[in-house]
Amino acid sequence: MSLTKASWLAQANGSTVTFLIFALSLLASSTTSLVMLSDSHEKSRAWKRIWFLSQTDENEEFCFYKHLSIDERNEFIADYYDFLDYKPGQDASPTERNSKTDVDLNEDDPRGLFDPANYSFGEKRRWIPWAKDATSGNKRGRYSAGYPKGLVVHWTAGHRNGLEAGNSLMRNTGMLYLLIDDEGKTAQSDSLEFYGYHAGKSNHTGAAGYVSDEYAGVEVQAAGMLSKDKNGFYPWWDKNQRNPRNRISNYEVTFSPQKENITAGYYHRFTDSQVWALRRLVAWLYLNNPEVFQLENVVGHDEISPGRKVDPGGSIVWQGYSLTMSEFRDLCRSDISEILKRHGK
């Protein structure tokens, strides 16, 4: 599959599906602006495009790439299969597709998670060096130790529409949290000295008062739990209407059975970039102030508000598998040991 043909596909989309053009032109522009995309990155995009090209509707009222004939679409799909070295009929279970990653795991340290240069050790800084300073939300007071004792993981239950849109939502709701967009970019709304609302009614052994007054919150942009019909998966805002425009690509969906904090169901999985950003955030928060921040206080909203909240549930996927929060904490512990080892401690 040549990039020229892929770009043409992005351009040729015309005015049929506005958000798709937007998404694809972003892909096309990042193809040219980033000097080199990793092989696995390109492959995950190819699977996504195949999904869009394969969509059809019973009544033909809606499909992507309407201006292309079925034959033309099939030709593109065949080219993408060639690129992926995939023979139609081979097993392409959702699990296999989901295991395609947008982070190149062949690199020793993708996203610099293990690089000690990205951390401050015991410096008690108030601003995360790589986070975008995006003043937003309402602070309610100062943490008792001047720093959060833990972190609550949430999803936004919304669109993956970038940090700016996420921050204006925070401004409107008056809540206060850290934010991670689909590419793993992170926004910090206030100094880590101050707390605001994000968790509502909740309890945790590490927090004497309201959890929001003791732990920071991080919202990861994702739709949350999904409903399913014969055509695919839909977010909560289109549970009944089932407009194909709102359908979520199989590639972005994961299923988890019930285990620990996870409620059984289909989830809009966090992107690989989001999971790496989350791990790096936890490592930084801990290493920056290990006397105050405790890894056992890295919790899911579903752990501190059980029965009322289901986030992050099965959304944290690592090596093709939904992690429970206790498995996620273990992963963070091993990340931190690796960083300390490389730091020479």
Ligand SMILES: [Zn+2]
């Ligand atoms: Zn939540």
